[in-house]
Every structure is written in structure tokens, then in C-alpha cells.
Amino acid sequence: MADRGAHALSLPEDWPAQPEPILALNRMGSFDWDLDAGLFHMDAQAYTVFDLLPEEYDGRPESLALRVPPPEAARLDAAVARAIKDGSENYGVYFRIRCRDGALRWTHTQGYIRRDASGRPRRVVGIVRDATDELAESTARTLRAARTEALRQQTDIVQAVSAALADARSVRDVIDVLKDTHGVRHLGAASLVMGLVEAGRIRLVAEGPAGASVPGTRITRITEPYPMSEVVRTLTPRFIESPEEFADGYPILWPHITDLHITSAAYLPLIAQARPIGAMGLLYDDRRGFPAEERAVLVALGSSIAQSLQRAMLYEQEKDLAQSLQQAMLPRTIPSVRGADIAVRYRAAAVGGTLGRDIGGDWYDLIPLPGGRVGAVIGDVQGHDTHAAAVMGQLRIVLRAYAAEGHTPATVMARASVFLHELDTDRFATCLYAEADLSTGVVQAVRAGHIDPLIRHSDGSCRRAPVEGGLPLGLSAEFSRLEYPVSTLELDPGHTLLLCTDGLVEQPGTDLDDGMRGLTALVAEGPQDVRALADRLIRLAEERGGDDDVALLLLRRRVPEAPRAGGRLRQHVTPGDPEALTHARHLFRAAVRAWGAGDRADEIELATDELITNALMHTEGSAIVTLRALDDGGDRRLRIEVEDSSSALPRRRDAGENGVSGRGLLLVERLSDAWGVEARGGGKAVWCEFRLPRADR
Structure with missing residues (x-):
């Protein structure tokens, strides 16, 4: 205390x-x-x-x-x-x-x-x-906070724009990102102009809003007194902080933009690999001056845009090169085929913007063959790059050569597989080769790991045509399994054969069979004209996108313009049923006379009988006899085909003086105008044709 x-x-x-x-x-x-x-x-x-x-x-x-x-x-x-x-x-x-x-x-x-x-x-x-000092300090804090927030927002916008530009695959994509309402506009700019350097000139490629550019400045020389030309020459940004500075610095340009009420502007050089590729201008109508922090943000924006532009231009160059290579590998023209309407289409892949991958190994081909036949090819080499396209080009050429040499479809496919294996490449290929006789409608198809074709009927219905298949090309040779069974399809007048690669069918997460059913429904609902149908299918593929290219071939057998009485008859004949053989003879005899065979009726009946007898005697199992009346613009023919399950080919033999057999094929050769043998699946078909006299019916 x-x-x-x-x-x-x-x-x-x-x-x-x-x-x-x-x-x-x-x-x-x-x-x-x-x-x-x-x-x-x-x-x-x-x-x-x-x-x-x-x-x-x-x-x-x-x-x-x-x-x-x-x-x-x-x-x-x-x-x-x-x-x-x-x-x-x-x-x-x-x-x-x-x-x-x-x-x-x-x-x-x-x-x-x-x-x-x-x-x-x-x-x-x-x-x-x-309260002067108090409010001055408070105002300063508020201004600093506002400036910090504005800088943060601008930085966020630059980051968002840079992220959007990362997906740009073309110059147009870059421009669209910059003009988007969520893009540069949020930096406060009233308008935007951008130009690219081309041969000592600057070509304007973007403006926003429309009309923001000055007439006569679409293409300007780098030496001219314009701000974009200046930043390209000096490689230095130009910040114009007031209308007076704009008017003094660019007296030629200023009178043309007074209606835009510009108060300041930022012009940025677009520099990639130490060289200017263009320039961009941001024009403002509600501000003056550019603080140091904001200038740094805008310079970073210009750098990001320049990198995106360079990447886009390189991508477009690579894409043009790849597409040119692809087009060079595909047939330049598709030959016109008598009796058929043809449509082919190709769509390049779109694989995540990776350079050089907008090209693949899908191809189509149409090969005219002797005797009114035509070969249709669809194939797909593994991979999406220039290597796949190069392999595809070589494979297409050799497959075409083998077919033109007259080999059977199975042989064509086997030889193509050996060729691909001997290329010593790590690629394999799927393929489907269909050889169609347009006069008869018979299609012989072989399949090497490819998807089945579709057949659309003249009434619009469509179905999948199962073709027994073998291993993909290259793999079948590697594993020595070169057997390719042949399936026979019927293509009536007005029917359409559709061959395509799996890019038209497969989608991520879906089953192939579901995709085939979906394609079948699309074809059934599509237009009758093959070109219009092809356009619709390829357009749907483009809208759907995907990381696989698409090749498509449609072949529609035409309905004869002036059809005559006749058609097609088919009869099964078995060795142990003599009544069936007798019935077939009577049936064909009546049809031949009804179809106007005239004086050749007896010859046709005899040749038909010989072919049936030959099949029943020298093979095991039944025979399928088909009689067709053909009319190609006045050239009337009657064709007889006898199919059996034996792969052994018939041969002519001299019967000798006392022989009771061996004369069958000699008679067929002498009586008919043409005859031959075709492989049909695991068996064969022996056929002959007779020219019929012309008659008005």
C-alpha cells in the first residue's frame, strides 16, 4: 500500500x-x-x-x-x-x-x-x-484492392483463354476463341483486330465486332505507318494511352476510327521462335493508361496467342500434306461401270489434334474386270499415320494387279496377305473383296477380318450379308493360314451392295453388332440414290466425330431400262431323286421357249442336261441349277449355271470311238457361245451362255 x-x-x-x-x-x-x-x-x-x-x-x-x-x-x-x-x-x-x-x-x-x-x-x-489523410489512405487501399482484383480477373481470363487455345487446331479455331464472349472481351476491350504476316505484308484475319477494321487495311505492308506494322517491325508492344497520343502517333489511321470512340489501345506482336508471325490490337473505349502489371498480363496473352497460332499453322500444313498423301493413295477417279451406279466416300480421322494423325489406312477401290464383271474393294490398314497410308497405297496397287490378272477372289486375297507380310512392316490390314457379275447379279465375296457388307433391296429394306472370313492380311501369311473361303451373294436389279470400314460402325463403348444394326437401319431409311445415301452416311459420321477414318463404297445394280419377259429360275437336283431331274428338265424347257429362245431351244436344253448330268455323276451331293435371261441394251443372252460342292475342276476329255462318256463338255463347248468355271465358296459353278435372237415383245 x-x-x-x-x-x-x-x-x-x-x-x-x-x-x-x-x-x-x-x-x-x-x-x-x-x-x-x-x-x-x-x-x-x-x-x-x-x-x-x-x-x-x-x-x-x-x-x-x-x-x-x-x-x-x-x-x-x-x-x-x-x-x-x-x-x-x-x-x-x-x-x-x-x-x-x-x-x-x-x-x-x-x-x-x-x-x-x-x-x-x-x-x-x-x-x-x-479526414483528408484518412480518406486518402482508405481510397488508396480501395484503389489498390480494385486494381489487384482487376489484375487477378485479367490473369484468370488470360489463363482461361490460354486453356481454350490449347485445343485450337486451326487458325479459325484461334480466332473463334478470341472473339468468343468469354474471351478477350472480358479484358474490357471494345474491339479486336488481328493480322498474320505473309510475304512482307500483314493480312487481316480477324476483327470484332464486325466493321472494327479500317477500310483499306485488309492487307498492308509492314513498312506502312500503322500500329500493327510497327509492332511487327520492332517486335515491341505498343501501348497507346489516350486519344491524343493515338491521333499524334497515327494521323492516317485515327480519322477512320473516331466513330469507335477509342480512348486507348494495346498492340501486341505475335512472336514465335523469335520471328513475328502476326500482330493483335485491343482497342478500349472506357479507359486510359496501362499499369505495368496489366502490360505484363497483355504481353503474356500475346505470347500465348502466338504459340497457339504457330501450332495451328503447323497443324494445318501437316494436315494438308497428310490429306494430299491420302488422296494420292486413293483412286483419283472411279471408273464408270455399265449396269451399275457407284458412290465412294472418305472421311479423315480426327485424333485429338495430334499432327499427322488426320490420315489413316482406310481405302476403297473399284476394278473393272473382263466379261462385264467388276471388283469392289474396301480395306483398313492398322494405324492412323503416314506409315499406314503408305502401306495402304502399296497394298491397294498389288491387290488391284492380282485381281486384274484374273485370279479368283480367294487367290487375290491370299497373295495380298503374302505381299503385306513380306513388306516387313508391323502393320496388318482387314479387307473385303467382292467380285460382281453385273449381268447375272452373282457376287463372290471374300473377307479378311473385315466387317460384313450390307445389301439394300429395291423396296428399301436392308440386311447384313454374312461372308465367311479368314485372318486379316499379313497375319494369315504369318501363321500360314491363307485359306479364304468364298461366299456367294445375289444382287438383283435395284439392289445395292454397301462396303464400309469399321469407322462408320464402331463407337466407343458400343458393341459392333449394335453398330451394324444401327447402320442397317440408317441405310434402310436413307435415300434411294447411292450418291445421296453416301453423302448422308458420311455426314452422319462427321457429325458423330470419332478417332477413326471412314471409307465407304456403294454399288447399285441398275434395273434394265427396257426389261423383257424372263428372269431367273433356280432348281435343286439330287442324285437319288430322278423325279426332280425330270421336273427340272420340263421346267427349264418351258422357260426357254417362253423367253424366246427360238431355234436354239433344243441346243439350250441339251447343254443344260449335260451340265446337270456331269455334276451328278462326278461330284457327291446335289446340284443347284440356275437359269437366267439377260438383256443388256438389246444383247439378249440366256445363262445356265450348275453349282456343286466339289472344288475339282471339270476337264474336257476325248470320249473315243466306243466311249459312252466324256462328250458332255465337248457338247457344251460346241453348242454354247461361251462357257466357263467359277469358284463358289467351297465348290464351283460351271456355266454357259447362249445368244438369243432379238425380238420385240
Whole structure:
């Protein structure tokens, strides 16, 4: 206690300090406003705050108008009146005073409202203080925060634009990203212009909004006095911070953009690998100046755009090269085929924007063959690159050569597999080869790991045509399994054969059979014309996208323009059924005479009988006899085919003087105008043809 008493005795005499010195030290003045008397008393510091001398003030609040401008006085009175009316005990408000030198200075006042027992306001006591430094610091903090936020937003936009540009695969994609409403517009630019350097000139490739460019500046020389030309020449950004600077720096350009009300602009060189590839201009209509941080952001934006443009231009060059190679590998033209309508289409893959992968090994081909026949090929070499395209080109050529040499479809496929294996490449290929006789509609098809063809009927219905298959080309030779069974299909007049690669069928996450059923439905619903149908199918493939290329071949057997009476008859004959043989003879005899065979009816009947007998005697199992009446523009023919299950080929033999057999094929050769043997699946078909006399029916 003694210590505490001693300490108390050591305090200064003026402790504790009075309120007025405390307020003065904090640059605050006090006031007492008597509402009844209408007097407003201020202490000495309050006079200093209001920049008044005592002799300049008569104690009335109205006299403060000498320092408080009317708008500020009205705002101050409104705050006091609102506090009195609301029953508040205090109020606070910032207002400005005009100093004796004419400068405006921010001031703050805070008052306490004293009321009587009835609640009627009688006095207001409070303080006034100079708030200039306080508001200046607060404003600076606000501006710094706003600038930081604006810079953050701009940085986010640049990052978002850069991310969007990462997926751009063409110059047009880059332009679309920049003109998108979520792109550069959010940087606050009113308009955008961008040009690319081409042979010493700048060609304008983008403007937004439309009409933002100046007439006559679509193509300009780098030496001309324009801001984009300047940044290309100097490789340095150009920031124009006011209309006056724009007008002084570019007097030729400025008069043409005054209607855009431009207040500032940023022109950025687009530099890739230390060389200019273009320039971009951002024009603003609501700001002046570019802080250092914002300039750095815009320069980073220009760098990102330049890299995207260079990547897009390289991609387009690579794509053009790949497509040119692809087109060179595919047939330049498809030959016209008598009796058929042909349509072929190809769609390149789109594999994630990877350079050189918009090309693949899919191909089609159409090969004219002797005797009114045609070979249709569809194939797919493994992979999506120039190597796959090169292998495809070689394989297409050799397969065409083997077919043109007259080999059977199975032999063509086997030899192509051996060729691919001997190329010593790591690629294999799937393929389907169909050899069609358009006069008869018989199609012999072989399949090497490929998907089945489709046949669309003349009534619009469509079905999958199963073709027994072998291993893909290359693999069958590697594993010594070169047997390719032949399947026989019938293509009636008006029917369409559809061959395609799996890019038209397969989709990620779906089953191949589901894809084939979907394609069958699309073909059935499609137009009758093969070209229109091909266009529709390839358009759907493009809309669906996908990472595989697509090849498509459609062959429609035409309906004869002037069909004659006749058609096709087919009969099964078995060795142990003599009645079936007799029935077949009677049936064919009636058909031959009805079809106008005339004097050759007996010859046709005899040749048919010999072929049937030969099949039943020298093979095991039944025979299928087909009789067709053919009419190709006035060339009327009748064709007899006898199919059996034996792969052994018939041969002519001299019967000798006393022989009772061996004369069958000799008779067929002497009686008919043409005859031959064709492989049919695991067996064969022996055929002969007779020319019929022309007659009007």
C-alpha cells in the first residue's frame, strides 16, 4: 500500500488530461449546438478544422455556409434530420469544406443528440475532425484492392483463354476463341483486330465486332505507318494511352476510327521462335493508361496467342500434306461401270489434334474386270499415320494387279496377305473383296477380318450379308493360314451392295453388332440414290466425330431400262431323286421357249442336261441349277449355271470311238457361245451362255 501511495504522489499535476487537450492533440474540435436558441458553439480546434477565424463566425450554424458548399450542407442537414426523426442518439457523416485557398477538404463529424424527458431533442454535442489523410489512405487501399482484383480477373481470363487455345487446331479455331464472349472481351476491350504476316505484308484475319477494321487495311505492308506494322517491325508492344497520343502517333489511321470512340489501345506482336508471325490490337473505349502489371498480363496473352497460332499453322500444313498423301493413295477417279451406279466416300480421322494423325489406312477401290464383271474393294490398314497410308497405297496397287490378272477372289486375297507380310512392316490390314457379275447379279465375296457388307433391296429394306472370313492380311501369311473361303451373294436389279470400314460402325463403348444394326437401319431409311445415301452416311459420321477414318463404297445394280419377259429360275437336283431331274428338265424347257429362245431351244436344253448330268455323276451331293435371261441394251443372252460342292475342276476329255462318256463338255463347248468355271465358296459353278435372237415383245 505504501508503494502504491508513493507512486500516486509522483503523478503530474495535470493528470488526468482534460477533454479539450485530448481532442486537440488528435486534431479534433468539439461543438455544442443549442437547437432551441439556434446557436452553434465551437472550440478553438473546431475553428481550425473549418479553417475559420473567430471574428469570421457569429455563432449561427447558417454562417458555416462560408466553408460548407450547399450540396455538402444539404447532405449534412439530411443526416442530422434523419437521426432526429428516427429517434437515434447519434449520427456520423463525411462532408467536404472549401478552405480559404479554394481547395476542398474532407471532414468528418460525429454528434450526440440530447433529449428532454419527453424525448424532444434539445442539444447536439459532438466533434469535427480533418479526414483528408484518412480518406486518402482508405481510397488508396480501395484503389489498390480494385486494381489487384482487376489484375487477378485479367490473369484468370488470360489463363482461361490460354486453356481454350490449347485445343485450337486451326487458325479459325484461334480466332473463334478470341472473339468468343468469354474471351478477350472480358479484358474490357471494345474491339479486336488481328493480322498474320505473309510475304512482307500483314493480312487481316480477324476483327470484332464486325466493321472494327479500317477500310483499306485488309492487307498492308509492314513498312506502312500503322500500329500493327510497327509492332511487327520492332517486335515491341505498343501501348497507346489516350486519344491524343493515338491521333499524334497515327494521323492516317485515327480519322477512320473516331466513330469507335477509342480512348486507348494495346498492340501486341505475335512472336514465335523469335520471328513475328502476326500482330493483335485491343482497342478500349472506357479507359486510359496501362499499369505495368496489366502490360505484363497483355504481353503474356500475346505470347500465348502466338504459340497457339504457330501450332495451328503447323497443324494445318501437316494436315494438308497428310490429306494430299491420302488422296494420292486413293483412286483419283472411279471408273464408270455399265449396269451399275457407284458412290465412294472418305472421311479423315480426327485424333485429338495430334499432327499427322488426320490420315489413316482406310481405302476403297473399284476394278473393272473382263466379261462385264467388276471388283469392289474396301480395306483398313492398322494405324492412323503416314506409315499406314503408305502401306495402304502399296497394298491397294498389288491387290488391284492380282485381281486384274484374273485370279479368283480367294487367290487375290491370299497373295495380298503374302505381299503385306513380306513388306516387313508391323502393320496388318482387314479387307473385303467382292467380285460382281453385273449381268447375272452373282457376287463372290471374300473377307479378311473385315466387317460384313450390307445389301439394300429395291423396296428399301436392308440386311447384313454374312461372308465367311479368314485372318486379316499379313497375319494369315504369318501363321500360314491363307485359306479364304468364298461366299456367294445375289444382287438383283435395284439392289445395292454397301462396303464400309469399321469407322462408320464402331463407337466407343458400343458393341459392333449394335453398330451394324444401327447402320442397317440408317441405310434402310436413307435415300434411294447411292450418291445421296453416301453423302448422308458420311455426314452422319462427321457429325458423330470419332478417332477413326471412314471409307465407304456403294454399288447399285441398275434395273434394265427396257426389261423383257424372263428372269431367273433356280432348281435343286439330287442324285437319288430322278423325279426332280425330270421336273427340272420340263421346267427349264418351258422357260426357254417362253423367253424366246427360238431355234436354239433344243441346243439350250441339251447343254443344260449335260451340265446337270456331269455334276451328278462326278461330284457327291446335289446340284443347284440356275437359269437366267439377260438383256443388256438389246444383247439378249440366256445363262445356265450348275453349282456343286466339289472344288475339282471339270476337264474336257476325248470320249473315243466306243466311249459312252466324256462328250458332255465337248457338247457344251460346241453348242454354247461361251462357257466357263467359277469358284463358289467351297465348290464351283460351271456355266454357259447362249445368244438369243432379238425380238420385240
